[in-house]
Amino acid sequence: MCDKFVGFRVATTTVSLTLLVMTASILFKGAEGATPEKGRGVVSVLYAGSLVVVHEQALGPAFQQTTGYTYQGEGHGSVAAARMIKDRLRSPDIFISADHAVNAKELMGQQNRNLVEWYLTFTSSSLVIAYHPKSRFKNGFEQARAAKLPWYEVLARPGMKLGRTDPNLDPKGYRTLFLFELAERYYRKPGLTQALLGSPTNPVQIFxxxxxLIRMESGQLDAGVFYRHEVIAHQLPFIDLPDEINQSNPRFAALYRKRTYTTDRGMTFVGAPVLFTITIPHTVRNLAGAIAFVRFALSEDARATYLKYGLRSAPILVGGDALKVPVDLRSFIQGRYAP
Known part of the structure; x- marks a missing residue:
């Protein structure tokens, strides 16, 4: 068992979404831990919005075809999704977050009615700068991609339309702030964050x-900050960033940890390597189906699909109360998550 969060393998292979949908049942037939008997009822999965393609095009259909349960998925920014659960606007069987801290701060503890008591880490990603292939700044982005021009100089050009998500509602939103703050130090460019982003919740940039993604694909934006797996799935060109700022590498966890953001509700999130978690909240209505989904998502075949969609391998570590993890899921645990 691994005692702490360790490094990841990187997988960047793109796949045909159509082909994966057509062959989903083949890819997952006999997946490790898959339910041998056909299940009944709906399994409601509320997940981090960046996972919409892999879940709706591959994982969800495959789970449904393999297990017999009816898959019902919905994606939102993780903080927004957690608030939906807390505010009784959603009652999912499964909650998948893009940040372990969303569980701890928004859903765990007596102050949150113990809506979540445990979670498992299972996949990871990194932040990149994506750009529209027909942007009038394309040449600059191509030069930056080839390391011939600093990417931040391209973003500083007059008329640049940059998009990002709300740091009050989405981990990617506050991680974007961390990215630029880390870049100030890495490139020795004080004031870079203010110059390129303006205020943390600059309404001109927030969507x-x-x-x-819709605005990026339609050409309404020149560039945006995304997770790497998102732009691979949507076949958008992008610029990879150094591990010191892209928040992907556990080796730099201490560096990431120096960045913080406090939301409009007073929740303070601390920088950490990008890591997705899965749990069964106490809003669960179909416990057997929820357990089947977690087993399915943690199977080797499902994890391989996450990798094909540009996500990265991560150890399966438990956070929260390990004794509250359903018995049927404990064999997957490889260690304890230590933020």
């Missing part, structure tokens, strides 16, 4: 997570 809901699904809308941000």
């Amino acid at each position: 809901p997570e699904p809308e941000l």
Whole structure:
């Protein structure tokens, strides 16, 4: 068992979404831990919005075809999704967050009615700068991609339309702030964050997570900050960033930890490597189906699909009360998550 959060393998292979949908049942047939008997009822999965393509095009259909349960997925910024649960606007069987801290701060503890008591880490990603292939700044972005020009100099050009998500509602939103703050130190460019982003919640740049991708793909934006797996799934060109600022590498966890953001509700989030978690909240209505989904999502075949969509491998570590993890899921645990 691994005692702490360790490094990841990187997988960047793109796949045909259509082909994956057509062959989903083949890819997952006999997946490790898959339910042998056909299940009944709906399994409601509320997940981080950046996972919409992999969940709706591959994982969800495959789970449904393999297990017999009816998959019902919905994606939002993780903080917004957690608040939906807390405010009784959603009652999912499964909650998948893009940041472990969303569980701890928004859903765990007596102050949050113990809506979540445990979670498992299972996949990870990094932040990148994506750009529209027909942007009038394309040449600059291509030069930055080839390391011939600093990416932040391209973003500083007059007329640049940059998009990002709300740091009050989405981990990617506050991680974007961390990215630019880390870049100030890494490139020795004080004032870079203010110059390129303005205020943390600059309304000119802020868009809901699904809308941000739509605006990027339609050409309404020149560039945006995304997770690497998002732009791979949507086949958008992008610029990889150093591990010191892209928040992907556990080796730099201490560096990331120096960045913080306090939301409009007074919740303070601390920088950490990008890590997705899965849990069964106490809003669960179909416990057997929820357990089946977690087993399915943690199977080797499902994890391989996450990798094909540009996500990265991560150890399966438990956070919260390990004794509250359903018995049927404990064999997957490889250690304890230590933020």
